[in-house]
Amino acid sequence: MVDRLATKCGPLELANPVLAASGTFGYGDSFERFWPLETLGGFVTKTLFLAPRDGNPAPRIAETSAGMLNSIGLANVGWEAFVREKAPRVNALRGSARMLVNIAGNSPEEFGEIAARVEADREAVGCDAIEVNVSCPNVKEGGTNIGCHPGQFRDAVARVRAATTLPMFVKLSPNVADVVPFARAAAEEGAEGVSLINTLYGMQIDTELRRPVLGTGSGGLSGPAILPVGVHWVYKVRAALPELPIFGIGGISTWQAALQYLMAGADAVQVGTASFVDPNACREVLAGLDRWCAMRNTSIGEIVGAAHRVGERAEEPVWTG
Amino acid sequence: MSQDAVRTLPLVEVEDVAAGTYWLRFALPAGLDCEPGHFFMLSAPSAGGAATMGAPFLGRPLSIGDVAGGRLHFLVRALGRATAWFRSLPSGTPLRLVGPLGRPFALPERPVHRMVAGGIGLAPFFYLARRLRHRQPAARIELLYGERTADAHARLAGPERDLFDLVERCTDDGSLGQPGTVVGMLDGPFEDAGAAWYACGPQPMLRALAARLESMGVEGAQFSLEERMACGFGVCQACIVPRRDPPPAYRLLCMEGPVVDPREVAW
Numbered sequence: 001m002v003d004r005l006a007t008k009c010g011p012l013e014l015a016n017p018v019l020a021a022s023g024t025f026g027y028g029d030s031f032e033r034f035w036p037l038e039t040l041g042g043f044v045t046k047t048l049f050l051a052p053r054d055g056n057p058a059p060r061i062a063e064t065s066a067g068m069l070n071s072i073g074l075a076n077v078g079w080e081a082f083v084r085e086k087a088p089r090v091n092a093l094r095g096s097a098r099m100l101v102n103i104a105g106n107s108p109e110e111f112g113e114i115a116a117r118v119e120a121d122r123e124a125v126g127c128d129a130i131e132v133n134v135s136c137p138n139v140k141e142g143g144t145n146i147g148c149h150p151g152q153f154r155d156a157v158a159r160v161r162a163a164t165t166l167p168m169f170v171k172l173s174p175n176v177a178d179v180v181p182f183a184r185a186a187a188e189e190g191a192e193g194v195s196l197i198n199t200l201y202g203m204q205i206d207t208e209l210r211r212p213v214l215g216t217g218s219g220g221l222s223g224p225a226i227l228p229v230g231v232h233w234v235y236k237v238r239a240a241l242p243e244l245p246i247f248g249i250g251g252i253s254t255w256q257a258a259l260q261y262l263m264a265g266a267d268a269v270q271v272g273t274a275s276f277v278d279p280n281a282c283r284e285v286l287a288g289l290d291r292w293c294a295m296r297n298t299s300i301g302e303i304v305g306a307a308h309r310v311g312e313r314a315e316e317p318v319w320t321g
Numbered sequence: 322m323s324q325d326a327v328r329t330l331p332l333v334e335v336e337d338v339a340a341g342t343y344w345l346r347f348a349l350p351a352g353l354d355c356e357p358g359h360f361f362m363l364s365a366p367s368a369g370g371a372a373t374m375g376a377p378f379l380g381r382p383l384s385i386g387d388v389a390g391g392r393l394h395f396l397v398r399a400l401g402r403a404t405a406w407f408r409s410l411p412s413g414t415p416l417r418l419v420g421p422l423g424r425p426f427a428l429p430e431r432p433v434h435r436m437v438a439g440g441i442g443l444a445p446f447f448y449l450a451r452r453l454r455h456r457q458p459a460a461r462i463e464l465l466y467g468e469r470t471a472d473a474h475a476r477l478a479g480p481e482r483d484l485f486d487l488v489e490r491c492t493d494d495g496s497l498g499q500p501g502t503v504v505g506m507l508d509g510p511f512e513d514a515g516a517a518w519y520a521c522g523p524q525p526m527l528r529a530l531a532a533r534l535e536s537m538g539v540e541g542a543q544f545s546l547e548e549r550m551a552c553g554f555g556v557c558q559a560c561i562v563p564r565r566d567p568p569p570a571y572r573l574l575c576m577e578g579p580v581v582d583p584r585e586v587a588w
Contacts, residue, residue, distance in 0.1 A: 279327055
């Protein structure tokens with residue numbers, strides 16, 4: 001019998017297509033109190049730098065009409081503390097759930113440096129893949145976003161590739177005119193796949209105080225508001241690069257949203273901001289996909305990319321009223 | 322915390338107790354084990370909130386107001402989108418409650434327990450007083466409670482009033498009780514450092530109180546702080562409080578609070 005939930009994203013065999021997204025799941029041990037980690041197809045750690053980072057001043061979040069802005073500033077414990085204090089415990093809990101470590105640096109060189117450390121510690125950490133977060137500000141380039149700068153982007157990805165043989169997924173920024181060339185560049189530099197999308201730039205003004213709400217001014221928009229943006233880019237990247245594995249991310253708070261991503265061409269999905277509001281979000285998205293597949297007598301493998309295959313489209317219901 | 326930390330509970334009642342301030346009451350879930358100072362995240366139960374008309378997207382952290390009469394009570398002030406929305410809900414509306422969360426108040430053995438409340442900072446002290454009353458029946462429990470104006474002062478029903486041996490009120494404009502702030506009330510009969518001190522209120526009040534208690538030589542005061550948070554259990558990293566002794570520069574209020582020692586905060 002075929003397991004209807006089992007799937008693959010590039011070289012990663014997944015027990016199911018639901019992962020927890022970076023920055024919304026801690027280092028893997030934060031949801032232990034709610035449900036077992038082994039429930040998931042996998043999870044992505046909070047972005048790790050070589051050195052610990054405090055992150056940005058408060059306020060760091062602002063609610064929007066269908067989501068939130070954040071300016072956390074990639075606060076993290078640093079690679080060493082992760083290896084020493086977090087990884088052993090998480091490995092004991094995760095069962096078949098895949099662990100992706102999300103890494104970043106303030107320059108392409110720093111991306112290479114942390115990737116080399118991940119490679120050196122890969123046995124101790126027990127990670128299955130790397131996700132490269134290119135959405136952080138490039139300190140060398142005056143704070144512009146590495147993921148929005150074609151040359152810096154390619155350089156950072158190439159340096160990670162040179163440093164490790166772990167499967168590499170590059171998490172792409174939607175804050176560009178066209179995401180497809182970045183996905184293509186990632187593939188050309190040796191990425192096994194891409195994760196899309198990261199947050200969109202946004203700002204909220206406090207009209208009483210006449211200033212931005214967030215301590216940093218602007219932040220990243222996430223939540224249901226960005227669902228159609230993510231589905232759009234997954235569809236476009238899948239159409240342009242049909243062989244490139246994709247993690248679909250952005251605004252998934254229901255199983256229906258996950259299904260949209262899968263049909264648009266994502267091989268698996270990552271649930272992010274929804275887990276803040278409902279700690280059970282990942283589990284409920286997974287349960288909904290399972291019910292839907294059972295009801296339609298289909299599997300995740302069969303529905304991935306379905307929206308691209310015209311011959312598979314369902315007939316319009318016939319109006320018999 | 323057990324795996325039933327996420328519950329959907331029907332709202333039993335909303336009861337106004339002052340201009341914009343109200344009790345939000347739920348039936349007490351069986352087996353719920355919570356301490357004074359714990360908080361819950363309250364949100365619309367549909368995934369993402371999108372299917373509930375007018376519901377805010379994110380949950381809101383509310384400290385436990387009281388646990389009594391088979392109910393779980395939250396004292397809330399309508400100050401923004403979510404707190405206004407909660408107040409508008411009819412009885413029976415289901416809400417998602419995640420919790421109990423955070424680090425609660427410690428309950429030291431002392432002859433006097435003194436709670437200093439500014440505005441809606443009154444919220445956690447009913448349950449705190451109830452627990453102290455139960456554990457230390459001979460102790461004296463005092464509430465110093467300040468608001469800007471008389472109409473903002475919460476009415477305390479008999480059983481709530483009786484939790485305290487003393488309730489001293491003040492207003493910024495002098496329209497009720499003593500004129501001035503709660504910190505100003507400390508001049509005179511409330512200067513003994515031997516009491517257990519607890520406080521909750523707006524940042525300027527807590528900053529002033531922290532300085533005052535430090536000058537009085539008070540040790541082990543417990544302040545319940547507030548900060549924006551999306552999750553309440555350590556993953557969103559929004560609820561930072563600057564530390565007096567960095568590094569690290571910040572602590573997360575949801576995990577290392579909301580009850581903190583004021584001497585550990587860079588006010």
